[in-house]
Structure formats: C-alpha cells, structure tokens
Amino acid sequence: MMDAEEVARLKALMEWEGRRTAPPQGFPALPDMPAGRYTSPEYFALEMEHVFRKSWLFAGHMDEIPERGCWMRWHNAGDPIVIVHGMDGKVRAFHNTCRHRGAPVVTEDRGKSSRLMCGYHNWTYKTDGSLVGVPERRDFPEDFDLSCRGLLPVRCELFGKVIFVNFDQGAMPLLDWMGPLAREWEEFAFDRIRLAARHSFDLKCNWKVAMEANMEVYHVPFIHPTTVAPLVDSTRNLNTLYPNGHARMLAPPPRQTDREHVRAIDSPPGWQPIATVGELGRSCTQSYTLFPNWVSPLSNYFVPPLLFWPTSLGTTRLELVTMALDWGDAPAPDLWTVPDAAQPNGRQMSRIILEDTQFGEAIQHSMQGSAFRSVPLSYQEARIYAFHQSLDRMIGEANVPAHLRVEQVIGPEWVWPNDPRAAQMVREASQARDAAE
CATH class of the missing domain: 2.102.10.10 (Rieske [2Fe-2S] iron-sulphur domain)
Structure with missing residues (x-):
C-alpha cells in the first residue's frame, strides 16, 4: 500500500499536470509510429512469437x-x-x-x-x-x-x-515481471476477491487498436461525455511508466464533481467495499496496463480487467472480467456487461465498452487504406508510445524490420522509480515563492 508521502506526491503531481502549459521539460518529442504496426502480417507474426509466447x-x-x-x-x-x-x-x-x-x-x-x-x-x-x-x-x-x-x-x-501462465520456461517469476505493481496491488485484496463475471466478445480490429482506446484519456471528453467524463479530469491525468512495459494512469474527478455521488462506473448499492484500499483508489480513477494485454481500473469495489486477445491481424477477442469481494446472496456484480434482451441469458457489452469499441472496425478498415501512413502521439498518449517501445524490446529490436520499428526515445529516466516531473514541480514552486517575495 502507498504511504502518505507517496500519496501526497502523486496528488501534487496531478495538480501540476493540470497547470502545465507544455509537456514536461526534457520529455522527448515522440516520432510518428509506422502504420504497418497495425496492418503488417510480418509484425503480427513477431508479436505472436515473441510477445504472447514470452509474457505472463x-x-x-x-x-x-x-x-x-x-x-x-x-x-x-x-x-x-x-x-x-x-x-x-x-x-x-x-x-x-x-x-x-x-x-x-x-x-x-x-x-x-x-x-x-x-x-x-x-x-x-x-x-x-x-x-x-x-x-x-x-x-x-x-x-x-x-x-x-x-x-x-x-x-x-x-x-x-488470479492465475497467470507463460509459455516461456525460462521467463522471470511473475512477481519479478510485475515489479512495483505487485506492491501497489496488495491493497486490492487479490487474495480475497472472487470471480463474479467473465464474458468474451469478438471485435473486427487489431488488438492494439482495441486496447489503446483504454490507454489514454485524451478521448474521454469526446467519446464518454456522460459516462466516464463526470469521473475523470483528463487535464489532471498523471501517467506513470514501469519496467517491463507496465503503466498506470491516475486521474481525479473534475473539481465540480462529488465522486461519492457519481456511479457511472462505480459500484451500485450493495457491493462490498475493499476496506484495505487507500485514498487514491477511493477518490481517483486509476487504471493499470499489465503488459502485454491487460488494462484495468482498480478501486475500492472491484478489480475488472479487460483482456485483449489477438485472434488474427484484424480481429480481437475482448474478454471482460469482474472480480470483487463476496457478494453473498445478491446477484453477482458485472461491471462491463448487461443483459441482452435478444438472447435468453445472454449478455452484451455495457455502454462504456460500446463507446470504446464503436470505431474499431471502421478504424481498422481505414488503416488498411493508402492514406494511413503513420501515427503521431502526444505527451498525454505517451503510455501508448512506451507500450510500443516495450513490444519491440520484447520482440528484439534487431528482429523488427526498420520500416516497422519505433525509436526508443523514452529512456529509463522516465520509467519508475525515476520521474523528472517531480523535480520540475519543485523547481517551479520554488520559483513562484521567490517571485512572490
């Protein structure tokens, strides 16, 4: 569990993110990513061989x-x-x-x-x-x-x-793979949560197209105006990059929002809270990427991973899982799906998931066209760029053809436990004090 000093630092950094007028000092300009990373059979084969055969x-x-x-x-x-x-x-x-x-x-x-x-x-x-x-x-x-x-x-x-598998007999142990996430996840009671729901849906897009919709908040005001936007202040979002390709986003609610009374993606009445969850898990939206294909918000009510499984170059199986503390005699909680009136006992994706996946097929179709040449990303989308850097490192940079490779511009100085933003925040606060005196 995070201590009080760490919580205070992260809260301060979220406020600093809201005040900044440019990317952090020294943060690299992100080169365009090659379009073929989403459309090339060659790159897809490398992902299957090296990423999904060697990851937990x-x-x-x-x-x-x-x-x-x-x-x-x-x-x-x-x-x-x-x-x-x-x-x-x-x-x-x-x-x-x-x-x-x-x-x-x-x-x-x-x-x-x-x-x-x-x-x-x-x-x-x-x-x-x-x-x-x-x-x-x-x-x-x-x-x-x-x-x-x-x-x-x-x-x-x-x-x-929670059960993990790895095809690589020489892979590092799971806890080493998770790194600092293992410590941060202790407060979410992985040793006590039950499996409440597990459903799969087929999408007609590359697995990264589907997954990356859940790796940035740039889209939140436009795609989720009445569902996620009331919970997430995208301007104060704080991204953290971890070793082995993992990442975290942490965002407070908008200032005018009383999160305790907004339940767009929080628990309905009757869910049992996880008492060990700390302040940030109770008050903010924090979502983790566990490399290569797990994205999940974690809160004091649920652990609900979204898993993105490649089924072909242009298709993905999206697995929606809800885990929570024992719900007793109440209906099993299901965060991501709702009853499907067209099918007896069937389920369909919830509104939030439908919003995130609505453009997937059209994006994939567009990507196959000649106009899709590269992907420019902003600082706020750095989780995506860092994720692609990790893909190439997992594959082996020498194994990736030059026309499909991303440049490794985000260096270890931006990966936990390093964070140059903290020093910049302190410098700016000191300068502001000096100017006021």
Whole structure:
C-alpha cells in the first residue's frame, strides 16, 4: 500500500499536470509510429512469437478450479492448455496434448477428476502431469519410459487468487515481471476477491487498436461525455511508466464533481467495499496496463480487467472480467456487461465498452487504406508510445524490420522509480515563492 508521502506526491503531481502549459521539460518529442504496426502480417507474426509466447498472461481465477482435481481449458494465446488444481493442492498448467498421438487430454471447458485421460487411446495422467497409464503396455518396447512422457508443462503462477501462465520456461517469476505493481496491488485484496463475471466478445480490429482506446484519456471528453467524463479530469491525468512495459494512469474527478455521488462506473448499492484500499483508489480513477494485454481500473469495489486477445491481424477477442469481494446472496456484480434482451441469458457489452469499441472496425478498415501512413502521439498518449517501445524490446529490436520499428526515445529516466516531473514541480514552486517575495 502507498504511504502518505507517496500519496501526497502523486496528488501534487496531478495538480501540476493540470497547470502545465507544455509537456514536461526534457520529455522527448515522440516520432510518428509506422502504420504497418497495425496492418503488417510480418509484425503480427513477431508479436505472436515473441510477445504472447514470452509474457505472463491472465488465464483465470481459482473460483474456476476451486477444488483439488478441478481443471479448465484455456486457449486464448494459441496453444491449447489445461490448468489443473492438483490433488496435492498445487495449481499447474500443461499443454492439452496427449504425448501419444496429439489428441487433447480434456475436451470440455471444465471438469473434475483425480486423473486426466485422453479419450483417444486412454493414456492416463495424474494431476501433476505424470503419465501413469498406457493400455496394452505389452505392445510397447520393454524400455518404453513413461517417466519422460508426461504432459508438457506451461509456467503457471498465482497472484492472490488470479492465475497467470507463460509459455516461456525460462521467463522471470511473475512477481519479478510485475515489479512495483505487485506492491501497489496488495491493497486490492487479490487474495480475497472472487470471480463474479467473465464474458468474451469478438471485435473486427487489431488488438492494439482495441486496447489503446483504454490507454489514454485524451478521448474521454469526446467519446464518454456522460459516462466516464463526470469521473475523470483528463487535464489532471498523471501517467506513470514501469519496467517491463507496465503503466498506470491516475486521474481525479473534475473539481465540480462529488465522486461519492457519481456511479457511472462505480459500484451500485450493495457491493462490498475493499476496506484495505487507500485514498487514491477511493477518490481517483486509476487504471493499470499489465503488459502485454491487460488494462484495468482498480478501486475500492472491484478489480475488472479487460483482456485483449489477438485472434488474427484484424480481429480481437475482448474478454471482460469482474472480480470483487463476496457478494453473498445478491446477484453477482458485472461491471462491463448487461443483459441482452435478444438472447435468453445472454449478455452484451455495457455502454462504456460500446463507446470504446464503436470505431474499431471502421478504424481498422481505414488503416488498411493508402492514406494511413503513420501515427503521431502526444505527451498525454505517451503510455501508448512506451507500450510500443516495450513490444519491440520484447520482440528484439534487431528482429523488427526498420520500416516497422519505433525509436526508443523514452529512456529509463522516465520509467519508475525515476520521474523528472517531480523535480520540475519543485523547481517551479520554488520559483513562484521567490517571485512572490
């Protein structure tokens, strides 16, 4: 949890952002980003190979595999995976591929069993992945070694009750990947929040087009005039860049707004507050980017990540998740979707999500045209530029063709724990005092 000094510094910086008349001193001019980053099959292939195969990715919640022997399928990043709550209590992930002839080990989305059995030839595995049963064992060589033919593992670690996976066996541990976010997220009770809702919708645009609509507040007054704008003062928004591509935006409500009485995206009556959340989580809108594809506001009522899964160069699966403290006998809270009157028990995206996604298909179609040549970004959109720098670093800058590469102009001096804005704010305050004396 942030201490009082850190909270005071961030509050002061938000006010400073509202007063500035230009980008911070020394902040680099952001070169135009190449248009092909959104339209090139070559760049998309590099993202799939290097970013989504080597990053920690949200996979699920312990409520989906609550007991020993429970398992769930997951295939949001290409390879089919099975995530298992082992009989020994440990959560593991494996490629959902039998080591015999490649059939899936499980074919349902969820189930519970003390063994995982491939339906093709009944090869049987324990929940720790080890192969323990091969029918007609006599027909295999005497030295056929079952111990080296277990299910192939996928890295799997928990943050509280949230499950993450990583295809890279040599990847850094999840907590190291999260860096300072792990400390900042402690106050949001990840070890106690339950999974309340999880729904997916298909979008007809590149995954970055969809995601970047949630990585800046430049658009808020124009796209969200009656939903988000009453909660967020875009002029006082404070962006923070973190190692490993993560970022945070922090914005107070407009001065004339009493946030306690505005519920456009806050909790409805009856939701249980998270008592450990500090002042900023209660009074401001703070949204985090967890590289590569998680964006989420965090507050004293909910943890509601939006996940952007590439399904092709020009299509995305948007996953909308709501996690909150136990809601008892009340209906499960769902921040991002509402009932769909056209489908029994169906859901549709909420008004805010519809506002953010309304132009995606048209933008993608326009981007494919000859008039789309580059992307100029402002200081207020620096989270997006820094995100693209991180994409190229994850891919390996030498692997990115020169005509698709972004320049690495935002240096480490602008990445947490460094922040030249704080020193500039102090200098300006001192100059103002001197001028007044």
